[in-house]
Amino acid sequence: MAQSPTSSAVKALQLELKKLNEEPVEGFQVKLTNDDNLFEWEVAIFGPPSTLYEGGYFKAHMKFPHDYPYSPPTVRFLTRMWHPNVYENGDVCISILHPPVDDPQSGELPSERWNPTQNVRTILLSIISLLNEPNTFSPANVDASVMFRKWRESRGKDKEYENIIRKQVQATKEDADKDGVKVPTTLQEYCIKTPSKSTEQNIEVDYYDYGDDIDDEDEDDIYVDDDDDSGNEES
Template identity: 65%
Template sequence: MSQTRQTSGLTTSTSHYTSSRTTNSPSIKALQLEYSKLQKEPVEGFTVSLDDDSNLYKWHVGIFGPPETLYEGGYFKADMEFPTTYPFAPPKVRFLTKMWHPNIYENGEVCISILHPPTEDPQSGEHPSERWNPTQNVRTILMSIISLLNEPNCSSPANVDASIMYRKFHEHKDNEYETIIRRQVNESKLVAEQEGISIPKTLDDYVAPSRAGAAGNKNDKKSYSNSLSHEDDDDLGIDDDDEQMADMGGDDDDASYNDSD
């Protein structure tokens, strides 16, 4: 049954997703494993939750702006919708928070290689290895998006105006891009305050205790800092549990984004 949900002016449809109450598909098994792991072992940089515990195909995500970037101190809300063919097809990620970014469409949808189906598309300029594959997971997706926030890919922008503005900012010719981002970060802080969300303010706070260790592991922090570079995207968080999820495929069983700033 088709469902439509209006959130801060953004309408999202779940008509092509199946309720997890009525299926025991490989995709549900994979999502159950991922969600359980993220609840037991929180990961740096983001939080995940469900609006409806009976529907694992739609997750709510809160992404924290990484320290020492324009997005530091920000709290950015997004929806992540999974197809019934997951993990063999990627989810869709759409920001509910207003985002001015070269790789985010005006409706909030994220445009990044890791979320593109593994098909041959010479026109895209993307190498097949950059696209989705079943070893990817929620963590690798969100860490890639966090990395993308501070290091946009302007070669094929989803928002051309934001891309032009970012290039001028990057070349120290104009600060309008920085002004817009900082304004959006401040607006997101108000939302976090209203929702009682504690935003990490330092790298120590940003790195989850489960990954840094109770006393704080400097090597883990250094590793995280390095992960903000796109050069390391292929190595983000693929572990034995992720391979287990990929193996499951063999089982039988709009906030307004028309920025007038």
């Protein structure tokens, strides 16, 4: 027998969708896949500037459980993705989407897994960060992980991984044109500006979450050669 949605899940999703539409966050857009189904969302993720994914338009499907936010949603890329933490079928493998169960074998800390304080915003910003900083210790795509490590350790001289990503980014432009979406390609376009609460003063402030982490750095700084992957994601 199918589980019925809880009233708290419906209310939580209604509030999140309303807030994300009224106060957009840089890097992604969301909408319902079907206006009659609050539990399935269509997501558009934009590749961050100054990364291999710059200019990319990546479509994904987010499905919420009926007891959300006590259990995490699932996220599956509809756009073809070659990435260490994305399975061949498009499923995203990231700690924040793993249920809050005690599993010492996973190597994940409980604090890295899902908890009810997380939301769509934190999930999608984590995925955007994951694009450029994958976790390669427990990858969903082993071949992509090996290729990424070669690219990083060679400081970009081994172009195999880079060439695949750039081809995939280029291929997404047709979808963007078809959907009538202008993909941000500069930091100024990427980072959304929203009005401050003092509307009577008509002052605008920069609303940054991910953009603060993207600097105009030189090319050498892009290829970080260290042994510690910054992502906390596990498959």
